[in-house]
Amino acid sequence: MKRFAVVAPATLAVMAAVTVQALRAAPDPVERGRYLVTVGGCNDCHTPWILGPEGPGPDPTRILSGHPGSLEMPPPPAARGPWVWSGAGTNTAFAGPWGVSYAANLTPDDNTGIGIWTVDIFKATLRNGRHWGVARPLLPPMPWFNYGKMTDDDLHAVYSYLRSIPPVRNQVPLPLPPAEQAEGAHGAS
Numbered sequence: 001m002k003r004f005a006v007v008a009p010a011t012l013a014v015m016a017a018v019t020v021q022a023l024r025a026a027p028d029p030v031e032r033g034r035y036l037v038t039v040g041g042c043n044d045c046h047t048p049w050i051l052g053p054e055g056p057g058p059d060p061t062r063i064l065s066g067h068p069g070s071l072e073m074p075p076p077p078a079a080r081g082p083w084v085w086s087g088a089g090t091n092t093a094f095a096g097p098w099g100v101s102y103a104a105n106l107t108p109d110d111n112t113g114i115g116i117w118t119v120d121i122f123k124a125t126l127r128n129g130r131h132w133g134v135a136r137p138l139l140p141p142m143p144w145f146n147y148g149k150m151t152d153d154d155l156h157a158v159y160s161y162l163r164s165i166p167p168v169r170n171q172v173p174l175p176l177p178p179a180e181q182a183e184g185a186h187g188a189s
Contacts, residue, residue: 029153033161036154037064040147045103049091056089065113065168066105067092073173076100085140094141100176101139109167122159123152139175 037043047058048068062068068090076086076095085096092103107113114122117132124133127148131138138144150158 029157029160030164031161032154033157033159033164036150036158037161040158042106045091045094045141046106047092049089051089056091062168062170063165064106064162065170066172067102069112069171069173073100087141094139096140097178098139098175099178101142102172102175103142105168105170105172106162107165107168107170108163109169112169112171113167114162115167117159119156119159122162123155126150126155136175 042064043058046064046066048062048065049056050059067088071090073088073093079085079096085094087094094101105113108115110116117125121133125131125138126144128134129138129144129148130136147155147158
């Protein structure tokens with residue numbers, strides 16, 4: 001017969017609080033950033049998905065590199081009834097009332113990613129919901145309004161992690177406004 005230790009609820013609460021606090025307060029900003037990027041689901045849209053032996057999943061060779069610039073996209077399907085938006089199989093291109101948006105390259109590539117961005121530009125982008133912190137709006141489904149509520153330390157940690165990953169040269173298309181999405185021109189969240 002197995003015996004189980006009885007632990008007082010107050011002890012369990014303290015143990016849980018210490019574990020959560022340890023995870024949240026990783027001393028190394030890169031590791032803290034890796035944690036935040038993981039729980040924030042950044043790879044869900046910014047890493048192209050591929051079909052593998054166990055089904056679709058993020059391509060580990062293109063981590064956080066955004067929508068593949070070489071992938072020519074056909075016009076998105078028309079929205080019908082309650083279906084008001086659609087997403088590509090790569091999980092990096094999205095169409096809806098806003099037009100077509102493409103997940104941005106978050107790698108530190110100087111020409112096609114965020115390699116020349118400063119931490120202040122990065123923070124302003126997520127706080128203001130504008131590319132480069134001041135330019136065009138970030139488009140759905142990018143939840144910048146949630147990430148913009150992160151603390152300065154958390155945003156700095158995410159930026160530090162993004163600076164630590166390998167740069168990937170990948171020019172993501174520009175977003176398409178609603179009028180152009182039907183024309184099939186190509187066009188980054």
